[in-house]
Amino acid sequence: MIEIRIHGRGGQGAVVASQIIAEAAFREGMHVQAFPSFGSERRGAPVAAFVRLDREPVLIRTEIYEPDGLIVLDQSLITQKLVDVTQGVKEGAWVLINSAHEPAEFSHLGPFKIATVDASRIAIEHRLGSITSPIVNTAILGAVCQLTGFVSLDSLGEAIRATVPIKPEANVAAAVEAAAAVSVLAPQGVGR
Amino acid sequence: MRMVVKGNGAVAHAVRLSRAQVVSAYPITPQTSIIEEIATMVAKGQLDARFIKVESEHSALAGCISASSAGARAFTATSAQGLALMHELIHWAAGARLPIVLANVNRAMAPGWSIWTDQNDSLSQRDTGWMQIYCESSQEVVDSVIQAFKVSERVLLPTMVVLDAFFLSHTFEDVEMPEQEVVDSFLPPLELPHKMDLAHPAALGNLVFPDRYMEFRRKMDLAHDLALGVWDEVGREWGQLTGRTYRIVEEYRMDGAELVLVTAATAGSTARPVVDQLREAGVPVGLVRLRVFRPFPASILRSLLGGRAKVLVLDRNCSFGHHGIFHQEVKSALYDLPQAEQPRVCGVIAGLGGRDITPDDLEEMLTGVWKDRITDPVTWWDVLSAQDPAKAALAMS
Numbered sequence: 001m002i003e004i005r006i007h008g009r010g011g012q013g014a015v016v017a018s019q020i021i022a023e024a025a026f027r028e029g030m031h032v033q034a035f036p037s038f039g040s041e042r043r044g045a046p047v048a049a050f051v052r053l054d055r056e057p058v059l060i061r062t063e064i065y066e067p068d069g070l071i072v073l074d075q076s077l078i079t080q081k082l083v084d085v086t087q088g089v090k091e092g093a094w095v096l097i098n099s100a101h102e103p104a105e106f107s108h109l110g111p112f113k114i115a116t117v118d119a120s121r122i123a124i125e126h127r128l129g130s131i132t133s134p135i136v137n138t139a140i141l142g143a144v145c146q147l148t149g150f151v152s153l154d155s156l157g158e159a160i161r162a163t164v165p166i167k168p169e170a171n172v173a174a175a176v177e178a179a180a181a182v183s184v185l186a187p188q189g190v191g192r
Numbered sequence: 193m194r195m196v197v198k199g200n201g202a203v204a205h206a207v208r209l210s211r212a213q214v215v216s217a218y219p220i221t222p223q224t225s226i227i228e229e230i231a232t233m234v235a236k237g238q239l240d241a242r243f244i245k246v247e248s249e250h251s252a253l254a255g256c257i258s259a260s261s262a263g264a265r266a267f268t269a270t271s272a273q274g275l276a277l278m279h280e281l282i283h284w285a286a287g288a289r290l291p292i293v294l295a296n297v298n299r300a301m302a303p304g305w306s307i308w309t310d311q312n313d314s315l316s317q318r319d320t321g322w323m324q325i326y327c328e329s330s331q332e333v334v335d336s337v338i339q340a341f342k343v344s345e346r347v348l349l350p351t352m353v354v355l356d357a358f359f360l361s362h363t364f365e366d367v368e369m370p371e372q373e374v375v376d377s378f379l380p381p382l383e384l385p386h387k388m389d390l391a392h393p394a395a396l397g398n399l400v401f402p403d404r405y406m407e408f409r410r411k412m413d414l415a416h417d418l419a420l421g422v423w424d425e426v427g428r429e430w431g432q433l434t435g436r437t438y439r440i441v442e443e444y445r446m447d448g449a450e451l452v453l454v455t456a457a458t459a460g461s462t463a464r465p466v467v468d469q470l471r472e473a474g475v476p477v478g479l480v481r482l483r484v485f486r487p488f489p490a491s492i493l494r495s496l497l498g499g500r501a502k503v504l505v506l507d508r509n510c511s512f513g514h515h516g517i518f519h520q521e522v523k524s525a526l527y528d529l530p531q532a533e534q535p536r537v538c539g540v541i542a543g544l545g546g547r548d549i550t551p552d553d554l555e556e557m558l559t560g561v562w563k564d565r566i567t568d569p570v571t572w573w574d575v576l577s578a579q580d581p582a583k584a585a586l587a588m589s
Contacts, residue, residue, distance in 0.1 A: 026196050026366050038358035061359045061458040062550050
């Protein structure tokens with residue numbers, strides 16, 4: 001079973017991102033769960049969403065505490081120390097951050113496979129959201145495909161078309177571009 | 193077809209497939225997206241129903257009672273304070289023997305305000321004459337809503353289909369959505385024998401004198417007895433059509449089980465891998481998940497639990513001043529066993545107000561009972577312990 005946690009701010013599309021991952025994995029025959037952090041959300045405030053994927057039916061119906069993968073839609077959650085994003089994240093897990101910086105800039109986060117992609121720039125180029133608050137959730141998922149390989153870009157494209165109500169093709173194009181733009185730093189001392 | 197839906201969406205699709213004719217509802221978190229989706233289906237012409245917007249949950253159920261009295265298949269959904277506000281009419285719907293189906297998304301009662309799950313809202317409607325069924329997955333939600341209409345319409349009692357807030361209501365899962373033809377072949381149009389009929393005028397809800405009232409109540413109780421068999425039969429029939437057979441009580445790894453966890457809803461799903469793990473570690477544990485809670489499957493529980501060494505009942509609810517509610521009911525059922533076959537029963541109250549019940553919690557509870565570390569009749573799980581119970585009882589912070 002793969003467990004993923006997504007951090008973002010209210011309005012960035014963390015919950016929809018979790019839903020798209022689930023839809024994409026579902027299209028590859030997996031059993032899925034996707035859910036928001038349970039409670040109320042406010043625009044701009046830190047939010048989280050979660051995904052479980054498995055070849056077998058998913059029986060565990062609880063929150064996720066030790067994810068195998070982490071997606072951070074907004075690097076300011078880390079740089080402004082708003083959220084302890086790596087809390088409970090398994091050693092050697094992949095950590096994907098929406099950032100224009102190289103992944104080495106985030107190596108202080110711990111023994112993880114750290115990757116970055118400038119999903120904000122890509123989203124703005126594809127006119128997703130506004131220049132000040134781009135919708136980065138679809139772009140970053142392209143990078144997730146590239147980084148993890150557990151769903152194909154084709155399945156992701158189908159899931160985006162099925163889930164995103166407006167500009168589906170621009171969202172798919174952003175995901176494809178982000179897949180080619182991800183940079184990865186291998187974890188130190190962890191063979192994976 | 194297989195699809196990915198939220199638990200609330202699963203309810204809405206099941207209501208659509210059941211061809212509900214009247215939906216009367218009022219929004220409340222975490223139920224709201226059920227009726228939003230149904231309203232959208234009605235607006236788009238995907239469901240040929242009258243959607244009645246009302247000003248309160250009391251009126252929502254009044255709308256369903258009226259529609260059902262006229263012979264229409266009626267549905268509503270609510271949670272917590274909304275269900276409590278319906279309470280007067282909850283009794284009415286059952287007493288009038290109307291086969292209404294209500295989805296209750298379990299939400300803890302206020303104060304303090306909570307939107308998260310526990311079972312005190314639905315369980316405080318236990319004695320109203322409604323049937324109650326607790327679901328562990330969105331698949332079971334779909335299948336149970338459809339079955340609920342069938343059973344309700346056979347025995348003329350309303351059914352509350354219960355699902356956990358957030359752990360089901362707001363979680364997307366992959367679900368096999370049955371085809372319309374399958375549901376149509378399973379669930380014929382409603383023919384309510386006592387529906388309002390202009391050709392045969394009658395008065396409903398009249399004064400009933402003491403010489404007759406008890407007879408009506410006895411009939412309700414007999415209908416519950418009858419319903420136990422009907423739930424079983426309908427669960428099997430659904431299995432023949434879809435490959436998914438449902439039992440009144442679901443059992444897991446009960447062969448040779450000396451310790452049995454009894455619980456309901458999503459905790460029963462999370463518990464299965466935990467049971468597997470403990471079995472591998474040599475603990476002879478099994479699982480019984482209460483699915484149909486009213487009518488209460490006392491004799492089934494006696495046959496499943498009689499002769500076992502220990503039973504742990506996990507309640508996401510509490511009857512203040514006594515035990516967890518499932519705990520009381522299980523114990524009372526087991527009292528009819530010969531003394532030599534009676535297991536020792538411990539209760540754990542956990543997960544109130546949406547606090548998570550994790551696999552680690554379940555493992556700790558089960559090993560605690562198995563190794564006699566947990567021996568109290570009732571244990572409140574994972575709460576700050578009160579040093580001085582008398583002081584704690586009166587402290588408001």
